[in-house]
Amino acid sequence: MKVLDKYIFKQVALSVLVVLLVVLGLDLLIAFLDQMDNMNEHYTLSGAFYYVVWTLPRRLYEYIPLGTLVGVMVGLGMLASQSELTVMRAAGISTGRILLTVFKPVMLMALVGLLLGQFIAPITEQRAQSVRALAMAGGGAYSDNGVWHKEDNTFIFINAVESGEIIHGVTRYEFASDLQLLRSSFAERGTFEDGAWSLSNISETRLHDAHTETATLAQERWQSGLTPDLLSIVVVEPVDLSITGLWEYARYLQGQGVNADVYFLAFWAKLLQPLSIVALVLVGISFVFGPLRSVPIGQRIVSGVILGLIFKFAQDLLGPASSVYGFPPLLATLLPILLCSLGGWYLLRRAG
Incomplete structure (x- = not known):
């Protein structure tokens, strides 16, 4: 069984890493091309390159949920396409045992995301914004970015x-x-x-x-x-702050009489990101064991991207709605996670 666990772990983990590298590479290229519109005599090609490099941890953090979801669907889907999952289940290996093995690389990515969001991405993003603002100001005091x-x-x-x-x-x-x-x-x-x-x-x-x-x-x-x-x-956007930094600054704004809902929303979204990843992957796995077990890999990727976007849009819509209708930011963040988890559990039960 240990050999089988290692095989599933390797297949899923490798798929997640490949998907993240591809998505991250495309995003970095697009970001670098986008910076060319802002170049001047002070903010040069090298400055734009260093800015994009400094933002890499933040971009990786943002793509971990979607990359993990698509990677799991691709890796597990390849096993399903080659009938390996069918053989495993016919040999008496339960679906729960397979899920437990699949979730090991998922939890590892969730932990990496948590560490990135708390300790690395906020520092590098602040550095990126500072370098860019100073370069565009020509090292002086004047800048349109503040x-x-x-x-x-x-x-x-x-x-x-x-x-x-x-x-x-x-x-x-x-x-x-x-x-x-x-x-x-x-x-x-x-x-x-x-x-x-x-x-x-x-x-x-x-x-x-x-x-x-x-x-x-x-x-x-x-x-x-x-x-x-x-x-x-x-100096950085709420979504790019650390978990503790968001909490401290939100409390500071409350003391100043300023609405801090956007910072509380970002705080709960970061703190609960591991649960978001688990909920998304649970639905993705239910698709593989259910309606998508025999479809081409391209269709699985598209399905995973659509699922991730729907989840993101739901959180983005409920966030402002919490400020308008007065329900807690925690509920706005937690509701899509709960719905996603219940949907995934129901589909897995139907798939057997």
Whole structure:
């Protein structure tokens, strides 16, 4: 039995790896070609190449669910096409035993995805965004690619982040409680020192009832709750943050009175990704044992892609719906997983 388990494991794992490599290679090529539209005298071909390379862990993390689903359907489907699954079952090996062996590489990929999403992809994605923003700004303070942030009654825009403790192009708009603009300022550069930001080369405008007042400052100490740790979260999209980073930043936004549903949705989606993979694979396996056991490999791939897209669309639709209709983000993430799991279990029962 150990020989048989190794054979099934090898067949499924190899199929998953091949599918992931093909999908990831195509995505990297498309991403690199897409960056050519953004190139200028500072953001060159090499800069675009390094940007795409830095985003590789994030792209791999995103494709693990779909790649695992299609890979399992292809690997297990090849065994079914060659009647090997039929022989195994005729020899007395139960469907449950086969499923247990198939899920070993699946759980391994789920673990890899969890580690990528928590420890590797957030760091490399932040690096990718910082390198790209600085290159497009020409190493200076001006860029069309930046991030907005709200803190109390101050709206902040940061053009580029060189590292967690160095920022470029900091624009601040300070409002009174009645939403009257009190002050706007622009600092070319900022560094985090001794618990606060040290801004340099500041141009500011103060608005009074009957006149405005402008000034320039060489240095300014800016005390802000936007620490380097939080800043490393702000510069990337919610889906690219770590699990712990999402939770911390969502709680921080709640403290600032800002709606944090999008971050809670991303948090639950990342935390429950292993369950999403298991649910998708369960349905995919039920197709192989049931209606797709004798169809060509191309049709299995198409079926797997369609299934993965339907699952993704369901989560994407339920996410905004949770904000509109007021049900918890956890439910919006968990509902497609439960429906998928129940559907897969039902189809497997019918297939015997």
